[in-house]
Amino acid sequence: MTRRSFMLNPLVYTPCESETQLVFIVSTDNVIRTLDASSGDLIHERIVAKPHPQDALYCTGIAENIGIMGTPTIDPATDIAYFYAKSYIPGYRLENETSAIFNGVYYFYAVDINTLEDVPGFPILVDGLPAENYPRKIFIGGRILQRTSLVQVGEFVYAGFGGLCDQFNYTGTILGVDVVANFVTQAGPESGFTLDWTSWHAGGAGGVWQSGMSIASDGENIYFVTDNGGSSPNHKRPSTGTSPLDLLSETAVKMSVSSTRPLQLAGYFQPYDYLDDDGFDLGSGGFTILPNSTFYTPAHRQLAVAAGKSGKIYIIPLDSLGGYGNGVNNTDAVVQVIQALPLQEGASFSSGIYGGVGAYPFTSDAGVAGGYIYAAAVAQPLIAYELRQTPSGDDVEFVSAGQSVEISLNKPGVGVPTITTALDKETGGEKKGSGIVWLTDPGAGLRAWYAIPDEEKS
Numbered sequence: 107m108t109r110r111s112f113m114l115n116p117l118v119y120t121p122c123e124s125e126t127q128l129v130f131i132v133s134t135d136n137v138i139r140t141l142d143a144s145s146g147d148l149i150h151e152r153i154v155a156k157p158h159p160q161d162a163l164y165c166t167g168i169a170e171n172i173g174i175m176g177t178p179t180i181d182p183a184t185d186i187a188y189f190y191a192k193s194y195i196p197g198y199r200l201e202n203e204t205s206a207i208f209n210g211v212y213y214f215y216a217v218d219i220n221t222l223e224d225v226p227g228f229p230i231l232v233d234g235l236p237a238e239n240y241p242r243k244i245f246i247g248g249r250i251l252q253r254t255s256l257v258q259v260g261e262f263v264y265a266g267f268g269g270l271c272d273q274f275n276y277t278g279t280i281l282g283v284d285v286v287a288n289f290v291t292q293a294g295p296e297s298g299f300t301l302d303w304t305s306w307h308a309g310g311a312g313g314v315w316q317s318g319m320s321i322a323s324d325g326e327n328i329y330f331v332t333d334n335g336g337s338s339p340n341h342k343r344p345s346t347g348t349s350p351l352d353l354l355s356e357t358a359v360k361m362s363v364s365s366t367r368p369l370q371l372a373g374y375f376q377p378y379d380y381l382d383d384d385g386f387d388l389g390s391g392g393f394t395i396l397p398n399s400t401f402y403t404p405a406h407r408q409l410a411v412a413a414g415k416s417g418k419i420y421i422i423p424l425d426s427l428g429g430y431g432n433g434v435n436n437t438d439a440v441v442q443v444i445q446a447l448p449l450q451e452g453a454s455f456s457s458g459i460y461g462g463v464g465a466y467p468f469t470s471d472a473g474v475a476g477g478y479i480y481a482a483a484v485a486q487p488l489i490a491y492e493l494r495q496t497p498s499g500d501d502v503e504f505v506s507a508g509q510s511v512e513i514s515l516n517k518p519g520v521g522v523p524t525i526t527t528a529l530d531k532e533t534g535g536e537k538k539g540s541g542i543v544w545l546t547d548p549g550a551g552l553r554a555w556y557a558i559p560d561e562e563k564s
Contacts, residue, residue: 117187121185121219122183122185126143129143130219136153136173137154154191156193157173157193158194160172162205176255176265180219181258185219185220187219188214188216189215190212191213191215192251193213195209195211198211199248207303208303210246210247211233214230215229230283233245235281239369242299243293243299249270249273249276249303250274251270252266253316254314255321257321259323261284261365264321264323266280266321267314273304276311276313277292277309277310278290278311280330280369287369289369291314291335292312292354293353297352298310310336313333316392317522319391319392319462321393324395324408326363327362328361328363329360329393330358331392332359332388334355335356337355343431344432345430347429347432348373356414357375358388358420358422359373359374360372360374374429374430375430375438375440377416378438387416388416390414391459394462395424396411396467399467402475403501404502407425410423415459416446417447419443419504447486447489453485458518459483460519465480465525475502477492478492478557480557481523484516486514489509490508490509491504491506492505509559520546520547525541526542
């Protein structure tokens, strides 16, 4: 019988007082490793906690164990790597059970990247925490999954939590640690609530998973997207997106962060048809802040992108995410909506986006708007969209500029399009037009294309 264990996205890092570049790898078995990036030799390895077995969670499609699922983050000022590890404590809540969901917990780890030893005071058992925005909701590690990549903003490390194979009574959660911050995406008297932990979606859902993408940050705020949740008052009236909203269902969310106060909702965007999408929720594709050097419009200096199971790509102004129903005829008040591609012939899955959107800004003269974004929907080619001037010349828009011959796997699992560039030896900067876009595919493995489409390089 083949043992199934998965390793998360590797992090390449050079410690402060070393010239040896490391590759830091974590796995669903709660094994962490460092390798020499040049030779591939193993440097350090350890198991941080006993991983939670998948069969006790009624979730048999991930791996044999469900341990570390979110990609860590490393603080370059301290050489400390941070991550969450799922484990269990026998008899913790259910006396006669060992690893059932009632005894599942999360530990927050901080390890020295040079030695992989725990930093003093860590790990922290993160469990039983009431949400700051709705204390009735308690964080119970056994019934939830930490899937997003972690992000550090100032002294805090933030992570998103969502459904565990879409099972159980869970509520989407954002945790921030140095001092623990706990924010739930489904709050207030209209949100779902029950003490039956195994009741499907009874906590309101609204998970934050993003197919493993990181929570985004501009240094002052964090941004993320949620999946299916409860109905909200927004379904009855337009909203600017700056008023309070307890039920953040299928929503792109902006939250202000501070070391002196709880997380606070600062803005949001909900697609106008979010409750009529037959499960094509927004939460699968993550939130990408585009480089503002070349991705901007005359009206908005900073743009972002969100995409999900519907296959639609939303170009969102970062200064005002758009709220709900504020566009023409109560549609979406965003910069642009790129419509979903039609389902490929023979495909059995929707043309959803599960890995987010990649970006390649132009390397032309400064002050010129332009560049490419890339999306790889299920059972679709990789599509490049170019930011170009509109026919009138007084605005810009994304238009389809090319696509790959190859088609992605006909099920979720395709990664995030990632762009690398060559170094210009004369200037020391990026070599103009040298971009390569990379994409992982569970069926085909690692693929690569020239980032700028043309007739010969598609």
